[in-house]
Amino acid sequence: MALVSETDPWWKSAVVYQIYPRSFADSDGDGVGDLRGAIGKLDYLKGLGVDVVWLSPVYRSPMDDNGYDIADYRDVDPLFGTLDDLDELIAGLHARGMKLVMDLVVNHTSDEHAWFQESRDPSSVKRDWYFWRPAREGFEPGAQGAEPTNWASFFGGPAWTYDEASGEYFLHLFSPKQPDLNWENPEVRAAVYDMMRWWVDRGVDGFRMDVINLISKPIPLTDGAVAPGQPLSYDVSQVANGPRMIEFLEEMNREVGIGERRLFTVGEMIAVDVDRAREYTSQHHDRLGMVFTFEHVTLDQEPGGMKWDLKPLSLPDLKRTMARWQKGLGTEGWNSLYFENHDQPRVVSRYGDDSPEHRVASAKTLATVLHLHRGTPYVYEGQELGMINAGFTTAGDYRDIESRNFYTIATGQGVPAERALAALAAKSRDNARTPMPWTPEGGFTTGTPWLPYNAAAPEINVEAELADEDSVYHHYRRLIALRHELEVVREGRFELLLPDDERIWAFTRTLRDEQLMVIANMTSQVAGVPMGSIPSLERAELVLTSLPAAADDVQTLEPWESRVYRIR
Numbered sequence: 001m002a003l004v005s006e007t008d009p010w011w012k013s014a015v016v017y018q019i020y021p022r023s024f025a026d027s028d029g030d031g032v033g034d035l036r037g038a039i040g041k042l043d044y045l046k047g048l049g050v051d052v053v054w055l056s057p058v059y060r061s062p063m064d065d066n067g068y069d070i071a072d073y074r075d076v077d078p079l080f081g082t083l084d085d086l087d088e089l090i091a092g093l094h095a096r097g098m099k100l101v102m103d104l105v106v107n108h109t110s111d112e113h114a115w116f117q118e119s120r121d122p123s124s125v126k127r128d129w130y131f132w133r134p135a136r137e138g139f140e141p142g143a144q145g146a147e148p149t150n151w152a153s154f155f156g157g158p159a160w161t162y163d164e165a166s167g168e169y170f171l172h173l174f175s176p177k178q179p180d181l182n183w184e185n186p187e188v189r190a191a192v193y194d195m196m197r198w199w200v201d202r203g204v205d206g207f208r209m210d211v212i213n214l215i216s217k218p219i220p221l222t223d224g225a226v227a228p229g230q231p232l233s234y235d236v237s238q239v240a241n242g243p244r245m246i247e248f249l250e251e252m253n254r255e256v257g258i259g260e261r262r263l264f265t266v267g268e269m270i271a272v273d274v275d276r277a278r279e280y281t282s283q284h285h286d287r288l289g290m291v292f293t294f295e296h297v298t299l300d301q302e303p304g305g306m307k308w309d310l311k312p313l314s315l316p317d318l319k320r321t322m323a324r325w326q327k328g329l330g331t332e333g334w335n336s337l338y339f340e341n342h343d344q345p346r347v348v349s350r351y352g353d354d355s356p357e358h359r360v361a362s363a364k365t366l367a368t369v370l371h372l373h374r375g376t377p378y379v380y381e382g383q384e385l386g387m388i389n390a391g392f393t394t395a396g397d398y399r400d401i402e403s404r405n406f407y408t409i410a411t412g413q414g415v416p417a418e419r420a421l422a423a424l425a426a427k428s429r430d431n432a433r434t435p436m437p438w439t440p441e442g443g444f445t446t447g448t449p450w451l452p453y454n455a456a457a458p459e460i461n462v463e464a465e466l467a468d469e470d471s472v473y474h475h476y477r478r479l480i481a482l483r484h485e486l487e488v489v490r491e492g493r494f495e496l497l498l499p500d501d502e503r504i505w506a507f508t509r510t511l512r513d514e515q516l517m518v519i520a521n522m523t524s525q526v527a528g529v530p531m532g533s534i535p536s537l538e539r540a541e542l543v544l545t546s547l548p549a550a551a552d553d554v555q556t557l558e559p560w561e562s563r564v565y566r567i568r
Contacts, residue, residue, distance in 0.1 A: 011052070011289060012376065012490045013490055014376055015049065015050045015051055015378075016050065016052040016101070016376060016377070016378045017045055017054070018054045018381060019056065019381055020056045020342045020380075020381055020432070020433060021033050021037075022079075022433070023433050023450075025040060025436060025438070025444060029447040031445050031448045031449050031450045032080075032450050033435070035076070035086055036085055038089060039089050039092055045098065046097075048379075048476065048477055049484070050379065052100075053098060053100050054378070055100060055102055056342055059075065059076065059077060059105075062177065064110070064175050064178070065177075065401055068103075068174075069108070069109070069110040069177050070109055071109070071110040071112040071113045072113070074195060087202065090203040090204065099205035100203070100204055101207060101264050102204050102206075102208070103210060104209045106209070106210075107181065107210065107211045107212065107214045107215050108174060108178040109179065111178070112177075115129050115191075120163060128182060128185050129185055130170055132168045132169070132170055133171070133221070134148070134167075134168050135148070135168075135169065141169075147159075147160035147169060148221065149222060149233075150223045150224060150226060151171075151221075151238060152230075152233060152234050153176075154173055154174050155405050156402075156406060158232060175401060184217070184219060184244075193252060200257075205263060208268070209267040210268055211270060212267040212269065213241050213242075213245055213272060215242075215245070216243060216244040218238065218242050224237075236270055240271040241272065245280075246279070246287065250287060254286070266288065266289060266290045266291065266292060267292065269291045272294075274325055274329065277291050277325075277328070277333060278330075280333075282332050282333055284332070289334060290335065290336040290376060291336060292336050295321055295325070296318060296322055296325075297339070297344055299314065299317050299321060310422070310427070313350075315501075315502050319496060323496035323499070323507070326373060326374055326494040326496075329375075334375060337370050337373050337376060337378065338370075338378040339370055339383075340380040342432055344380075345389050345426060345427055345432060346389045347383070348362055348366065348388050349431070351366060353524045353560065358524050358559055359386055359388065359460075360471070361560035363386030364386075364472055364562065367383075367475060367476055368479065368518065368520060368546060369505050369518065369520050369562065371479040371483065372479075372509065372516065374491075374494050382436055382437070384473050384476040385460050385472055386471075387456070388460070389426070390425075390452075390454055391425070392424070392425065392452075395417075397452070398424060399451055400433070402428075403424050403428040406424070407424060434457075435450075435451060437462065438461060438462045438463065439461055440461055440464065442461075443461070443462070488511040488515070488516055492509030492514075493510045494507060494509060495509075497533060497534055498533055498534070503521060503523045503527040504520065504522070504529060504557070505519075505522050506518065513568060514568050515535070515566075516566055516567070517534065517564070517567060519534065519562065519565075520557070520563075521558065521560060523559065525559055526559060527556070528556055529554060531554075535567060540566060541565065541566045541567075542563060543564050545561070545564070547561055
């Protein structure tokens with residue numbers, strides 16, 4: 001395996017696998033995945049070839065938002081196991097040459113966290129650890145419209161909740177059970193950094209930072225713009241990328257020793273453009289290793305609308321968006337490459353073709369185009385199987401707080417139930433949260449799973465994929481090996497070809513005298529390739545294909561066929 005040098009970020013050659021612990025593997029039959037279940041699957045991850053495991057939250061939590069509402073940053077919730085179990089997971093990963101990245105959720109805590117409970121007392125020294133504000137002038141506290149600002153929460157409804165015990169409102173950009181921390185208070189920041197150091201000393205290799213660019217708020221907090229027809233302000237610019245973001249990130253790096261310890265960091269960032277992402281990930285500064293951005297996963301929603309406002313995907317838009325980030329971050333910043341995670345639906349159903357005829361081919365080809373871009377690829381549990389959307393048909397099927405809130409609000413505003421259900425079927429976070437299918441029977445638990453298995457589990461499961469050399473799983477394994485083997489995959493210059501073609505996705509990666517040519521048919525029909533618009537392949541070596549036996553002629557590609565050529 002070709003490795004990056006000690007002076008380069010090691011994650012350039014890495015592939016990350018995300019475990020959503022609630023849905024990965026259940027060891028005790030209670031229907032919920034846990035740490036011991038994950039420990040039992042480490043050899044599976046090693047066989048896939050991944051380098052890093054990103055573990056979604058396992059901290060002690062009341063589970064209002066499935067663990068993203070943390071009540072104790074230094075303990076494991078009994079639902080998932082114990083600290084000893086987590087230590088064993090870390091040791092097991094390290095013994096197999098893999099690393100562990102923990103989810104860091106520090107824009108907000110749970111309302112059951114001791115910090116918040118103490119802050120409810122107006123005389124508490126922790127009162128300023130959160131955003132407490134009186135009712136709007138001229139309004140009775142608790143009355144409609146009395147909220148300190150007109151901000152909406154990301155989960156729907158006002159972003160302020162009145163607390164009768166203390167006589168003021170607290171800010172929560174997400175659920176009312178997720179009050180926002182006040183990062184303007186240096187004591188808050190010191191407590192967060194101390195907690196991070198505690199985890200690093202325990203063996204954690206880095207952090208995925210949840211909605212990290214919301215930690216710096218624009219002070220003072222003021223009303224935002226309200227879109228026509230909306231009762232509240234969904235103006236993300238009011239709350240994202242605040243004036244002290246860079247200061248806070250650089251302070252975090254210094255206080256935690258992120259650079260010296262060569263820790264992996266990725267920041268989930270709402271409303272970040274290319275220029276700002278380059279600023280955050282610049283290798284000339286100690287801020288973030290990379291960021292998760294959202295532009296490419298909002299292309300199937302109406303401009304200016306919410307994620308539920310669906311529209312067909314334009315392939316040229318997707319290609320150009322991805323290319324702009326490749327060019328924009330260039331050699332100074334670094335890309336994170338993802339189509340799926342615990343907040344996104346399954347990409348085969350979203351950007352591919354999840355029919356039995358084309359599911360496998362489209363899953364392979366979507367993986368190929370993603371992994372051959374420049375950046376660090378992320379594989380979400382089940383993505384390596386080509387898993388599809390859940391196929392739920394009633395509102396009662398969903399467990400996700402965001403999905404349930406949307407359905408209630410939308411239908412309450414007169415949106416037909418069938419339209420709201422169609423939006424959930426396409427975009428709900430529960431599409432990605434169905435239990436990992438280990439066998440045709442399920443294999444996730446001996447009990448009743450917390451969320452039903454995907455209906456496709458009897459056909460799409462680990463046991464079947466491992467046994468089939470032409471499966472989606474083995475294609476992912478080959479893609480990961482290619483990144484480890486070839487420097488051009490990690491460092492090569494990116495060039496998009498055929499940007500306006502509505503069927504073909506083609507690009508090159510070039511490093512010194514070596515070039516990779518990636519060409520993919522992104523449709524469910526046979527597609528011709530404009531040969532005069534791509535490099536000559538006369539002396540090219542075919543190094544990867546989505547079909548068991550690719551034809552010699554590249555002028556025509558089968559439905560969802562993709563090929564990677566090496567030109568020297």
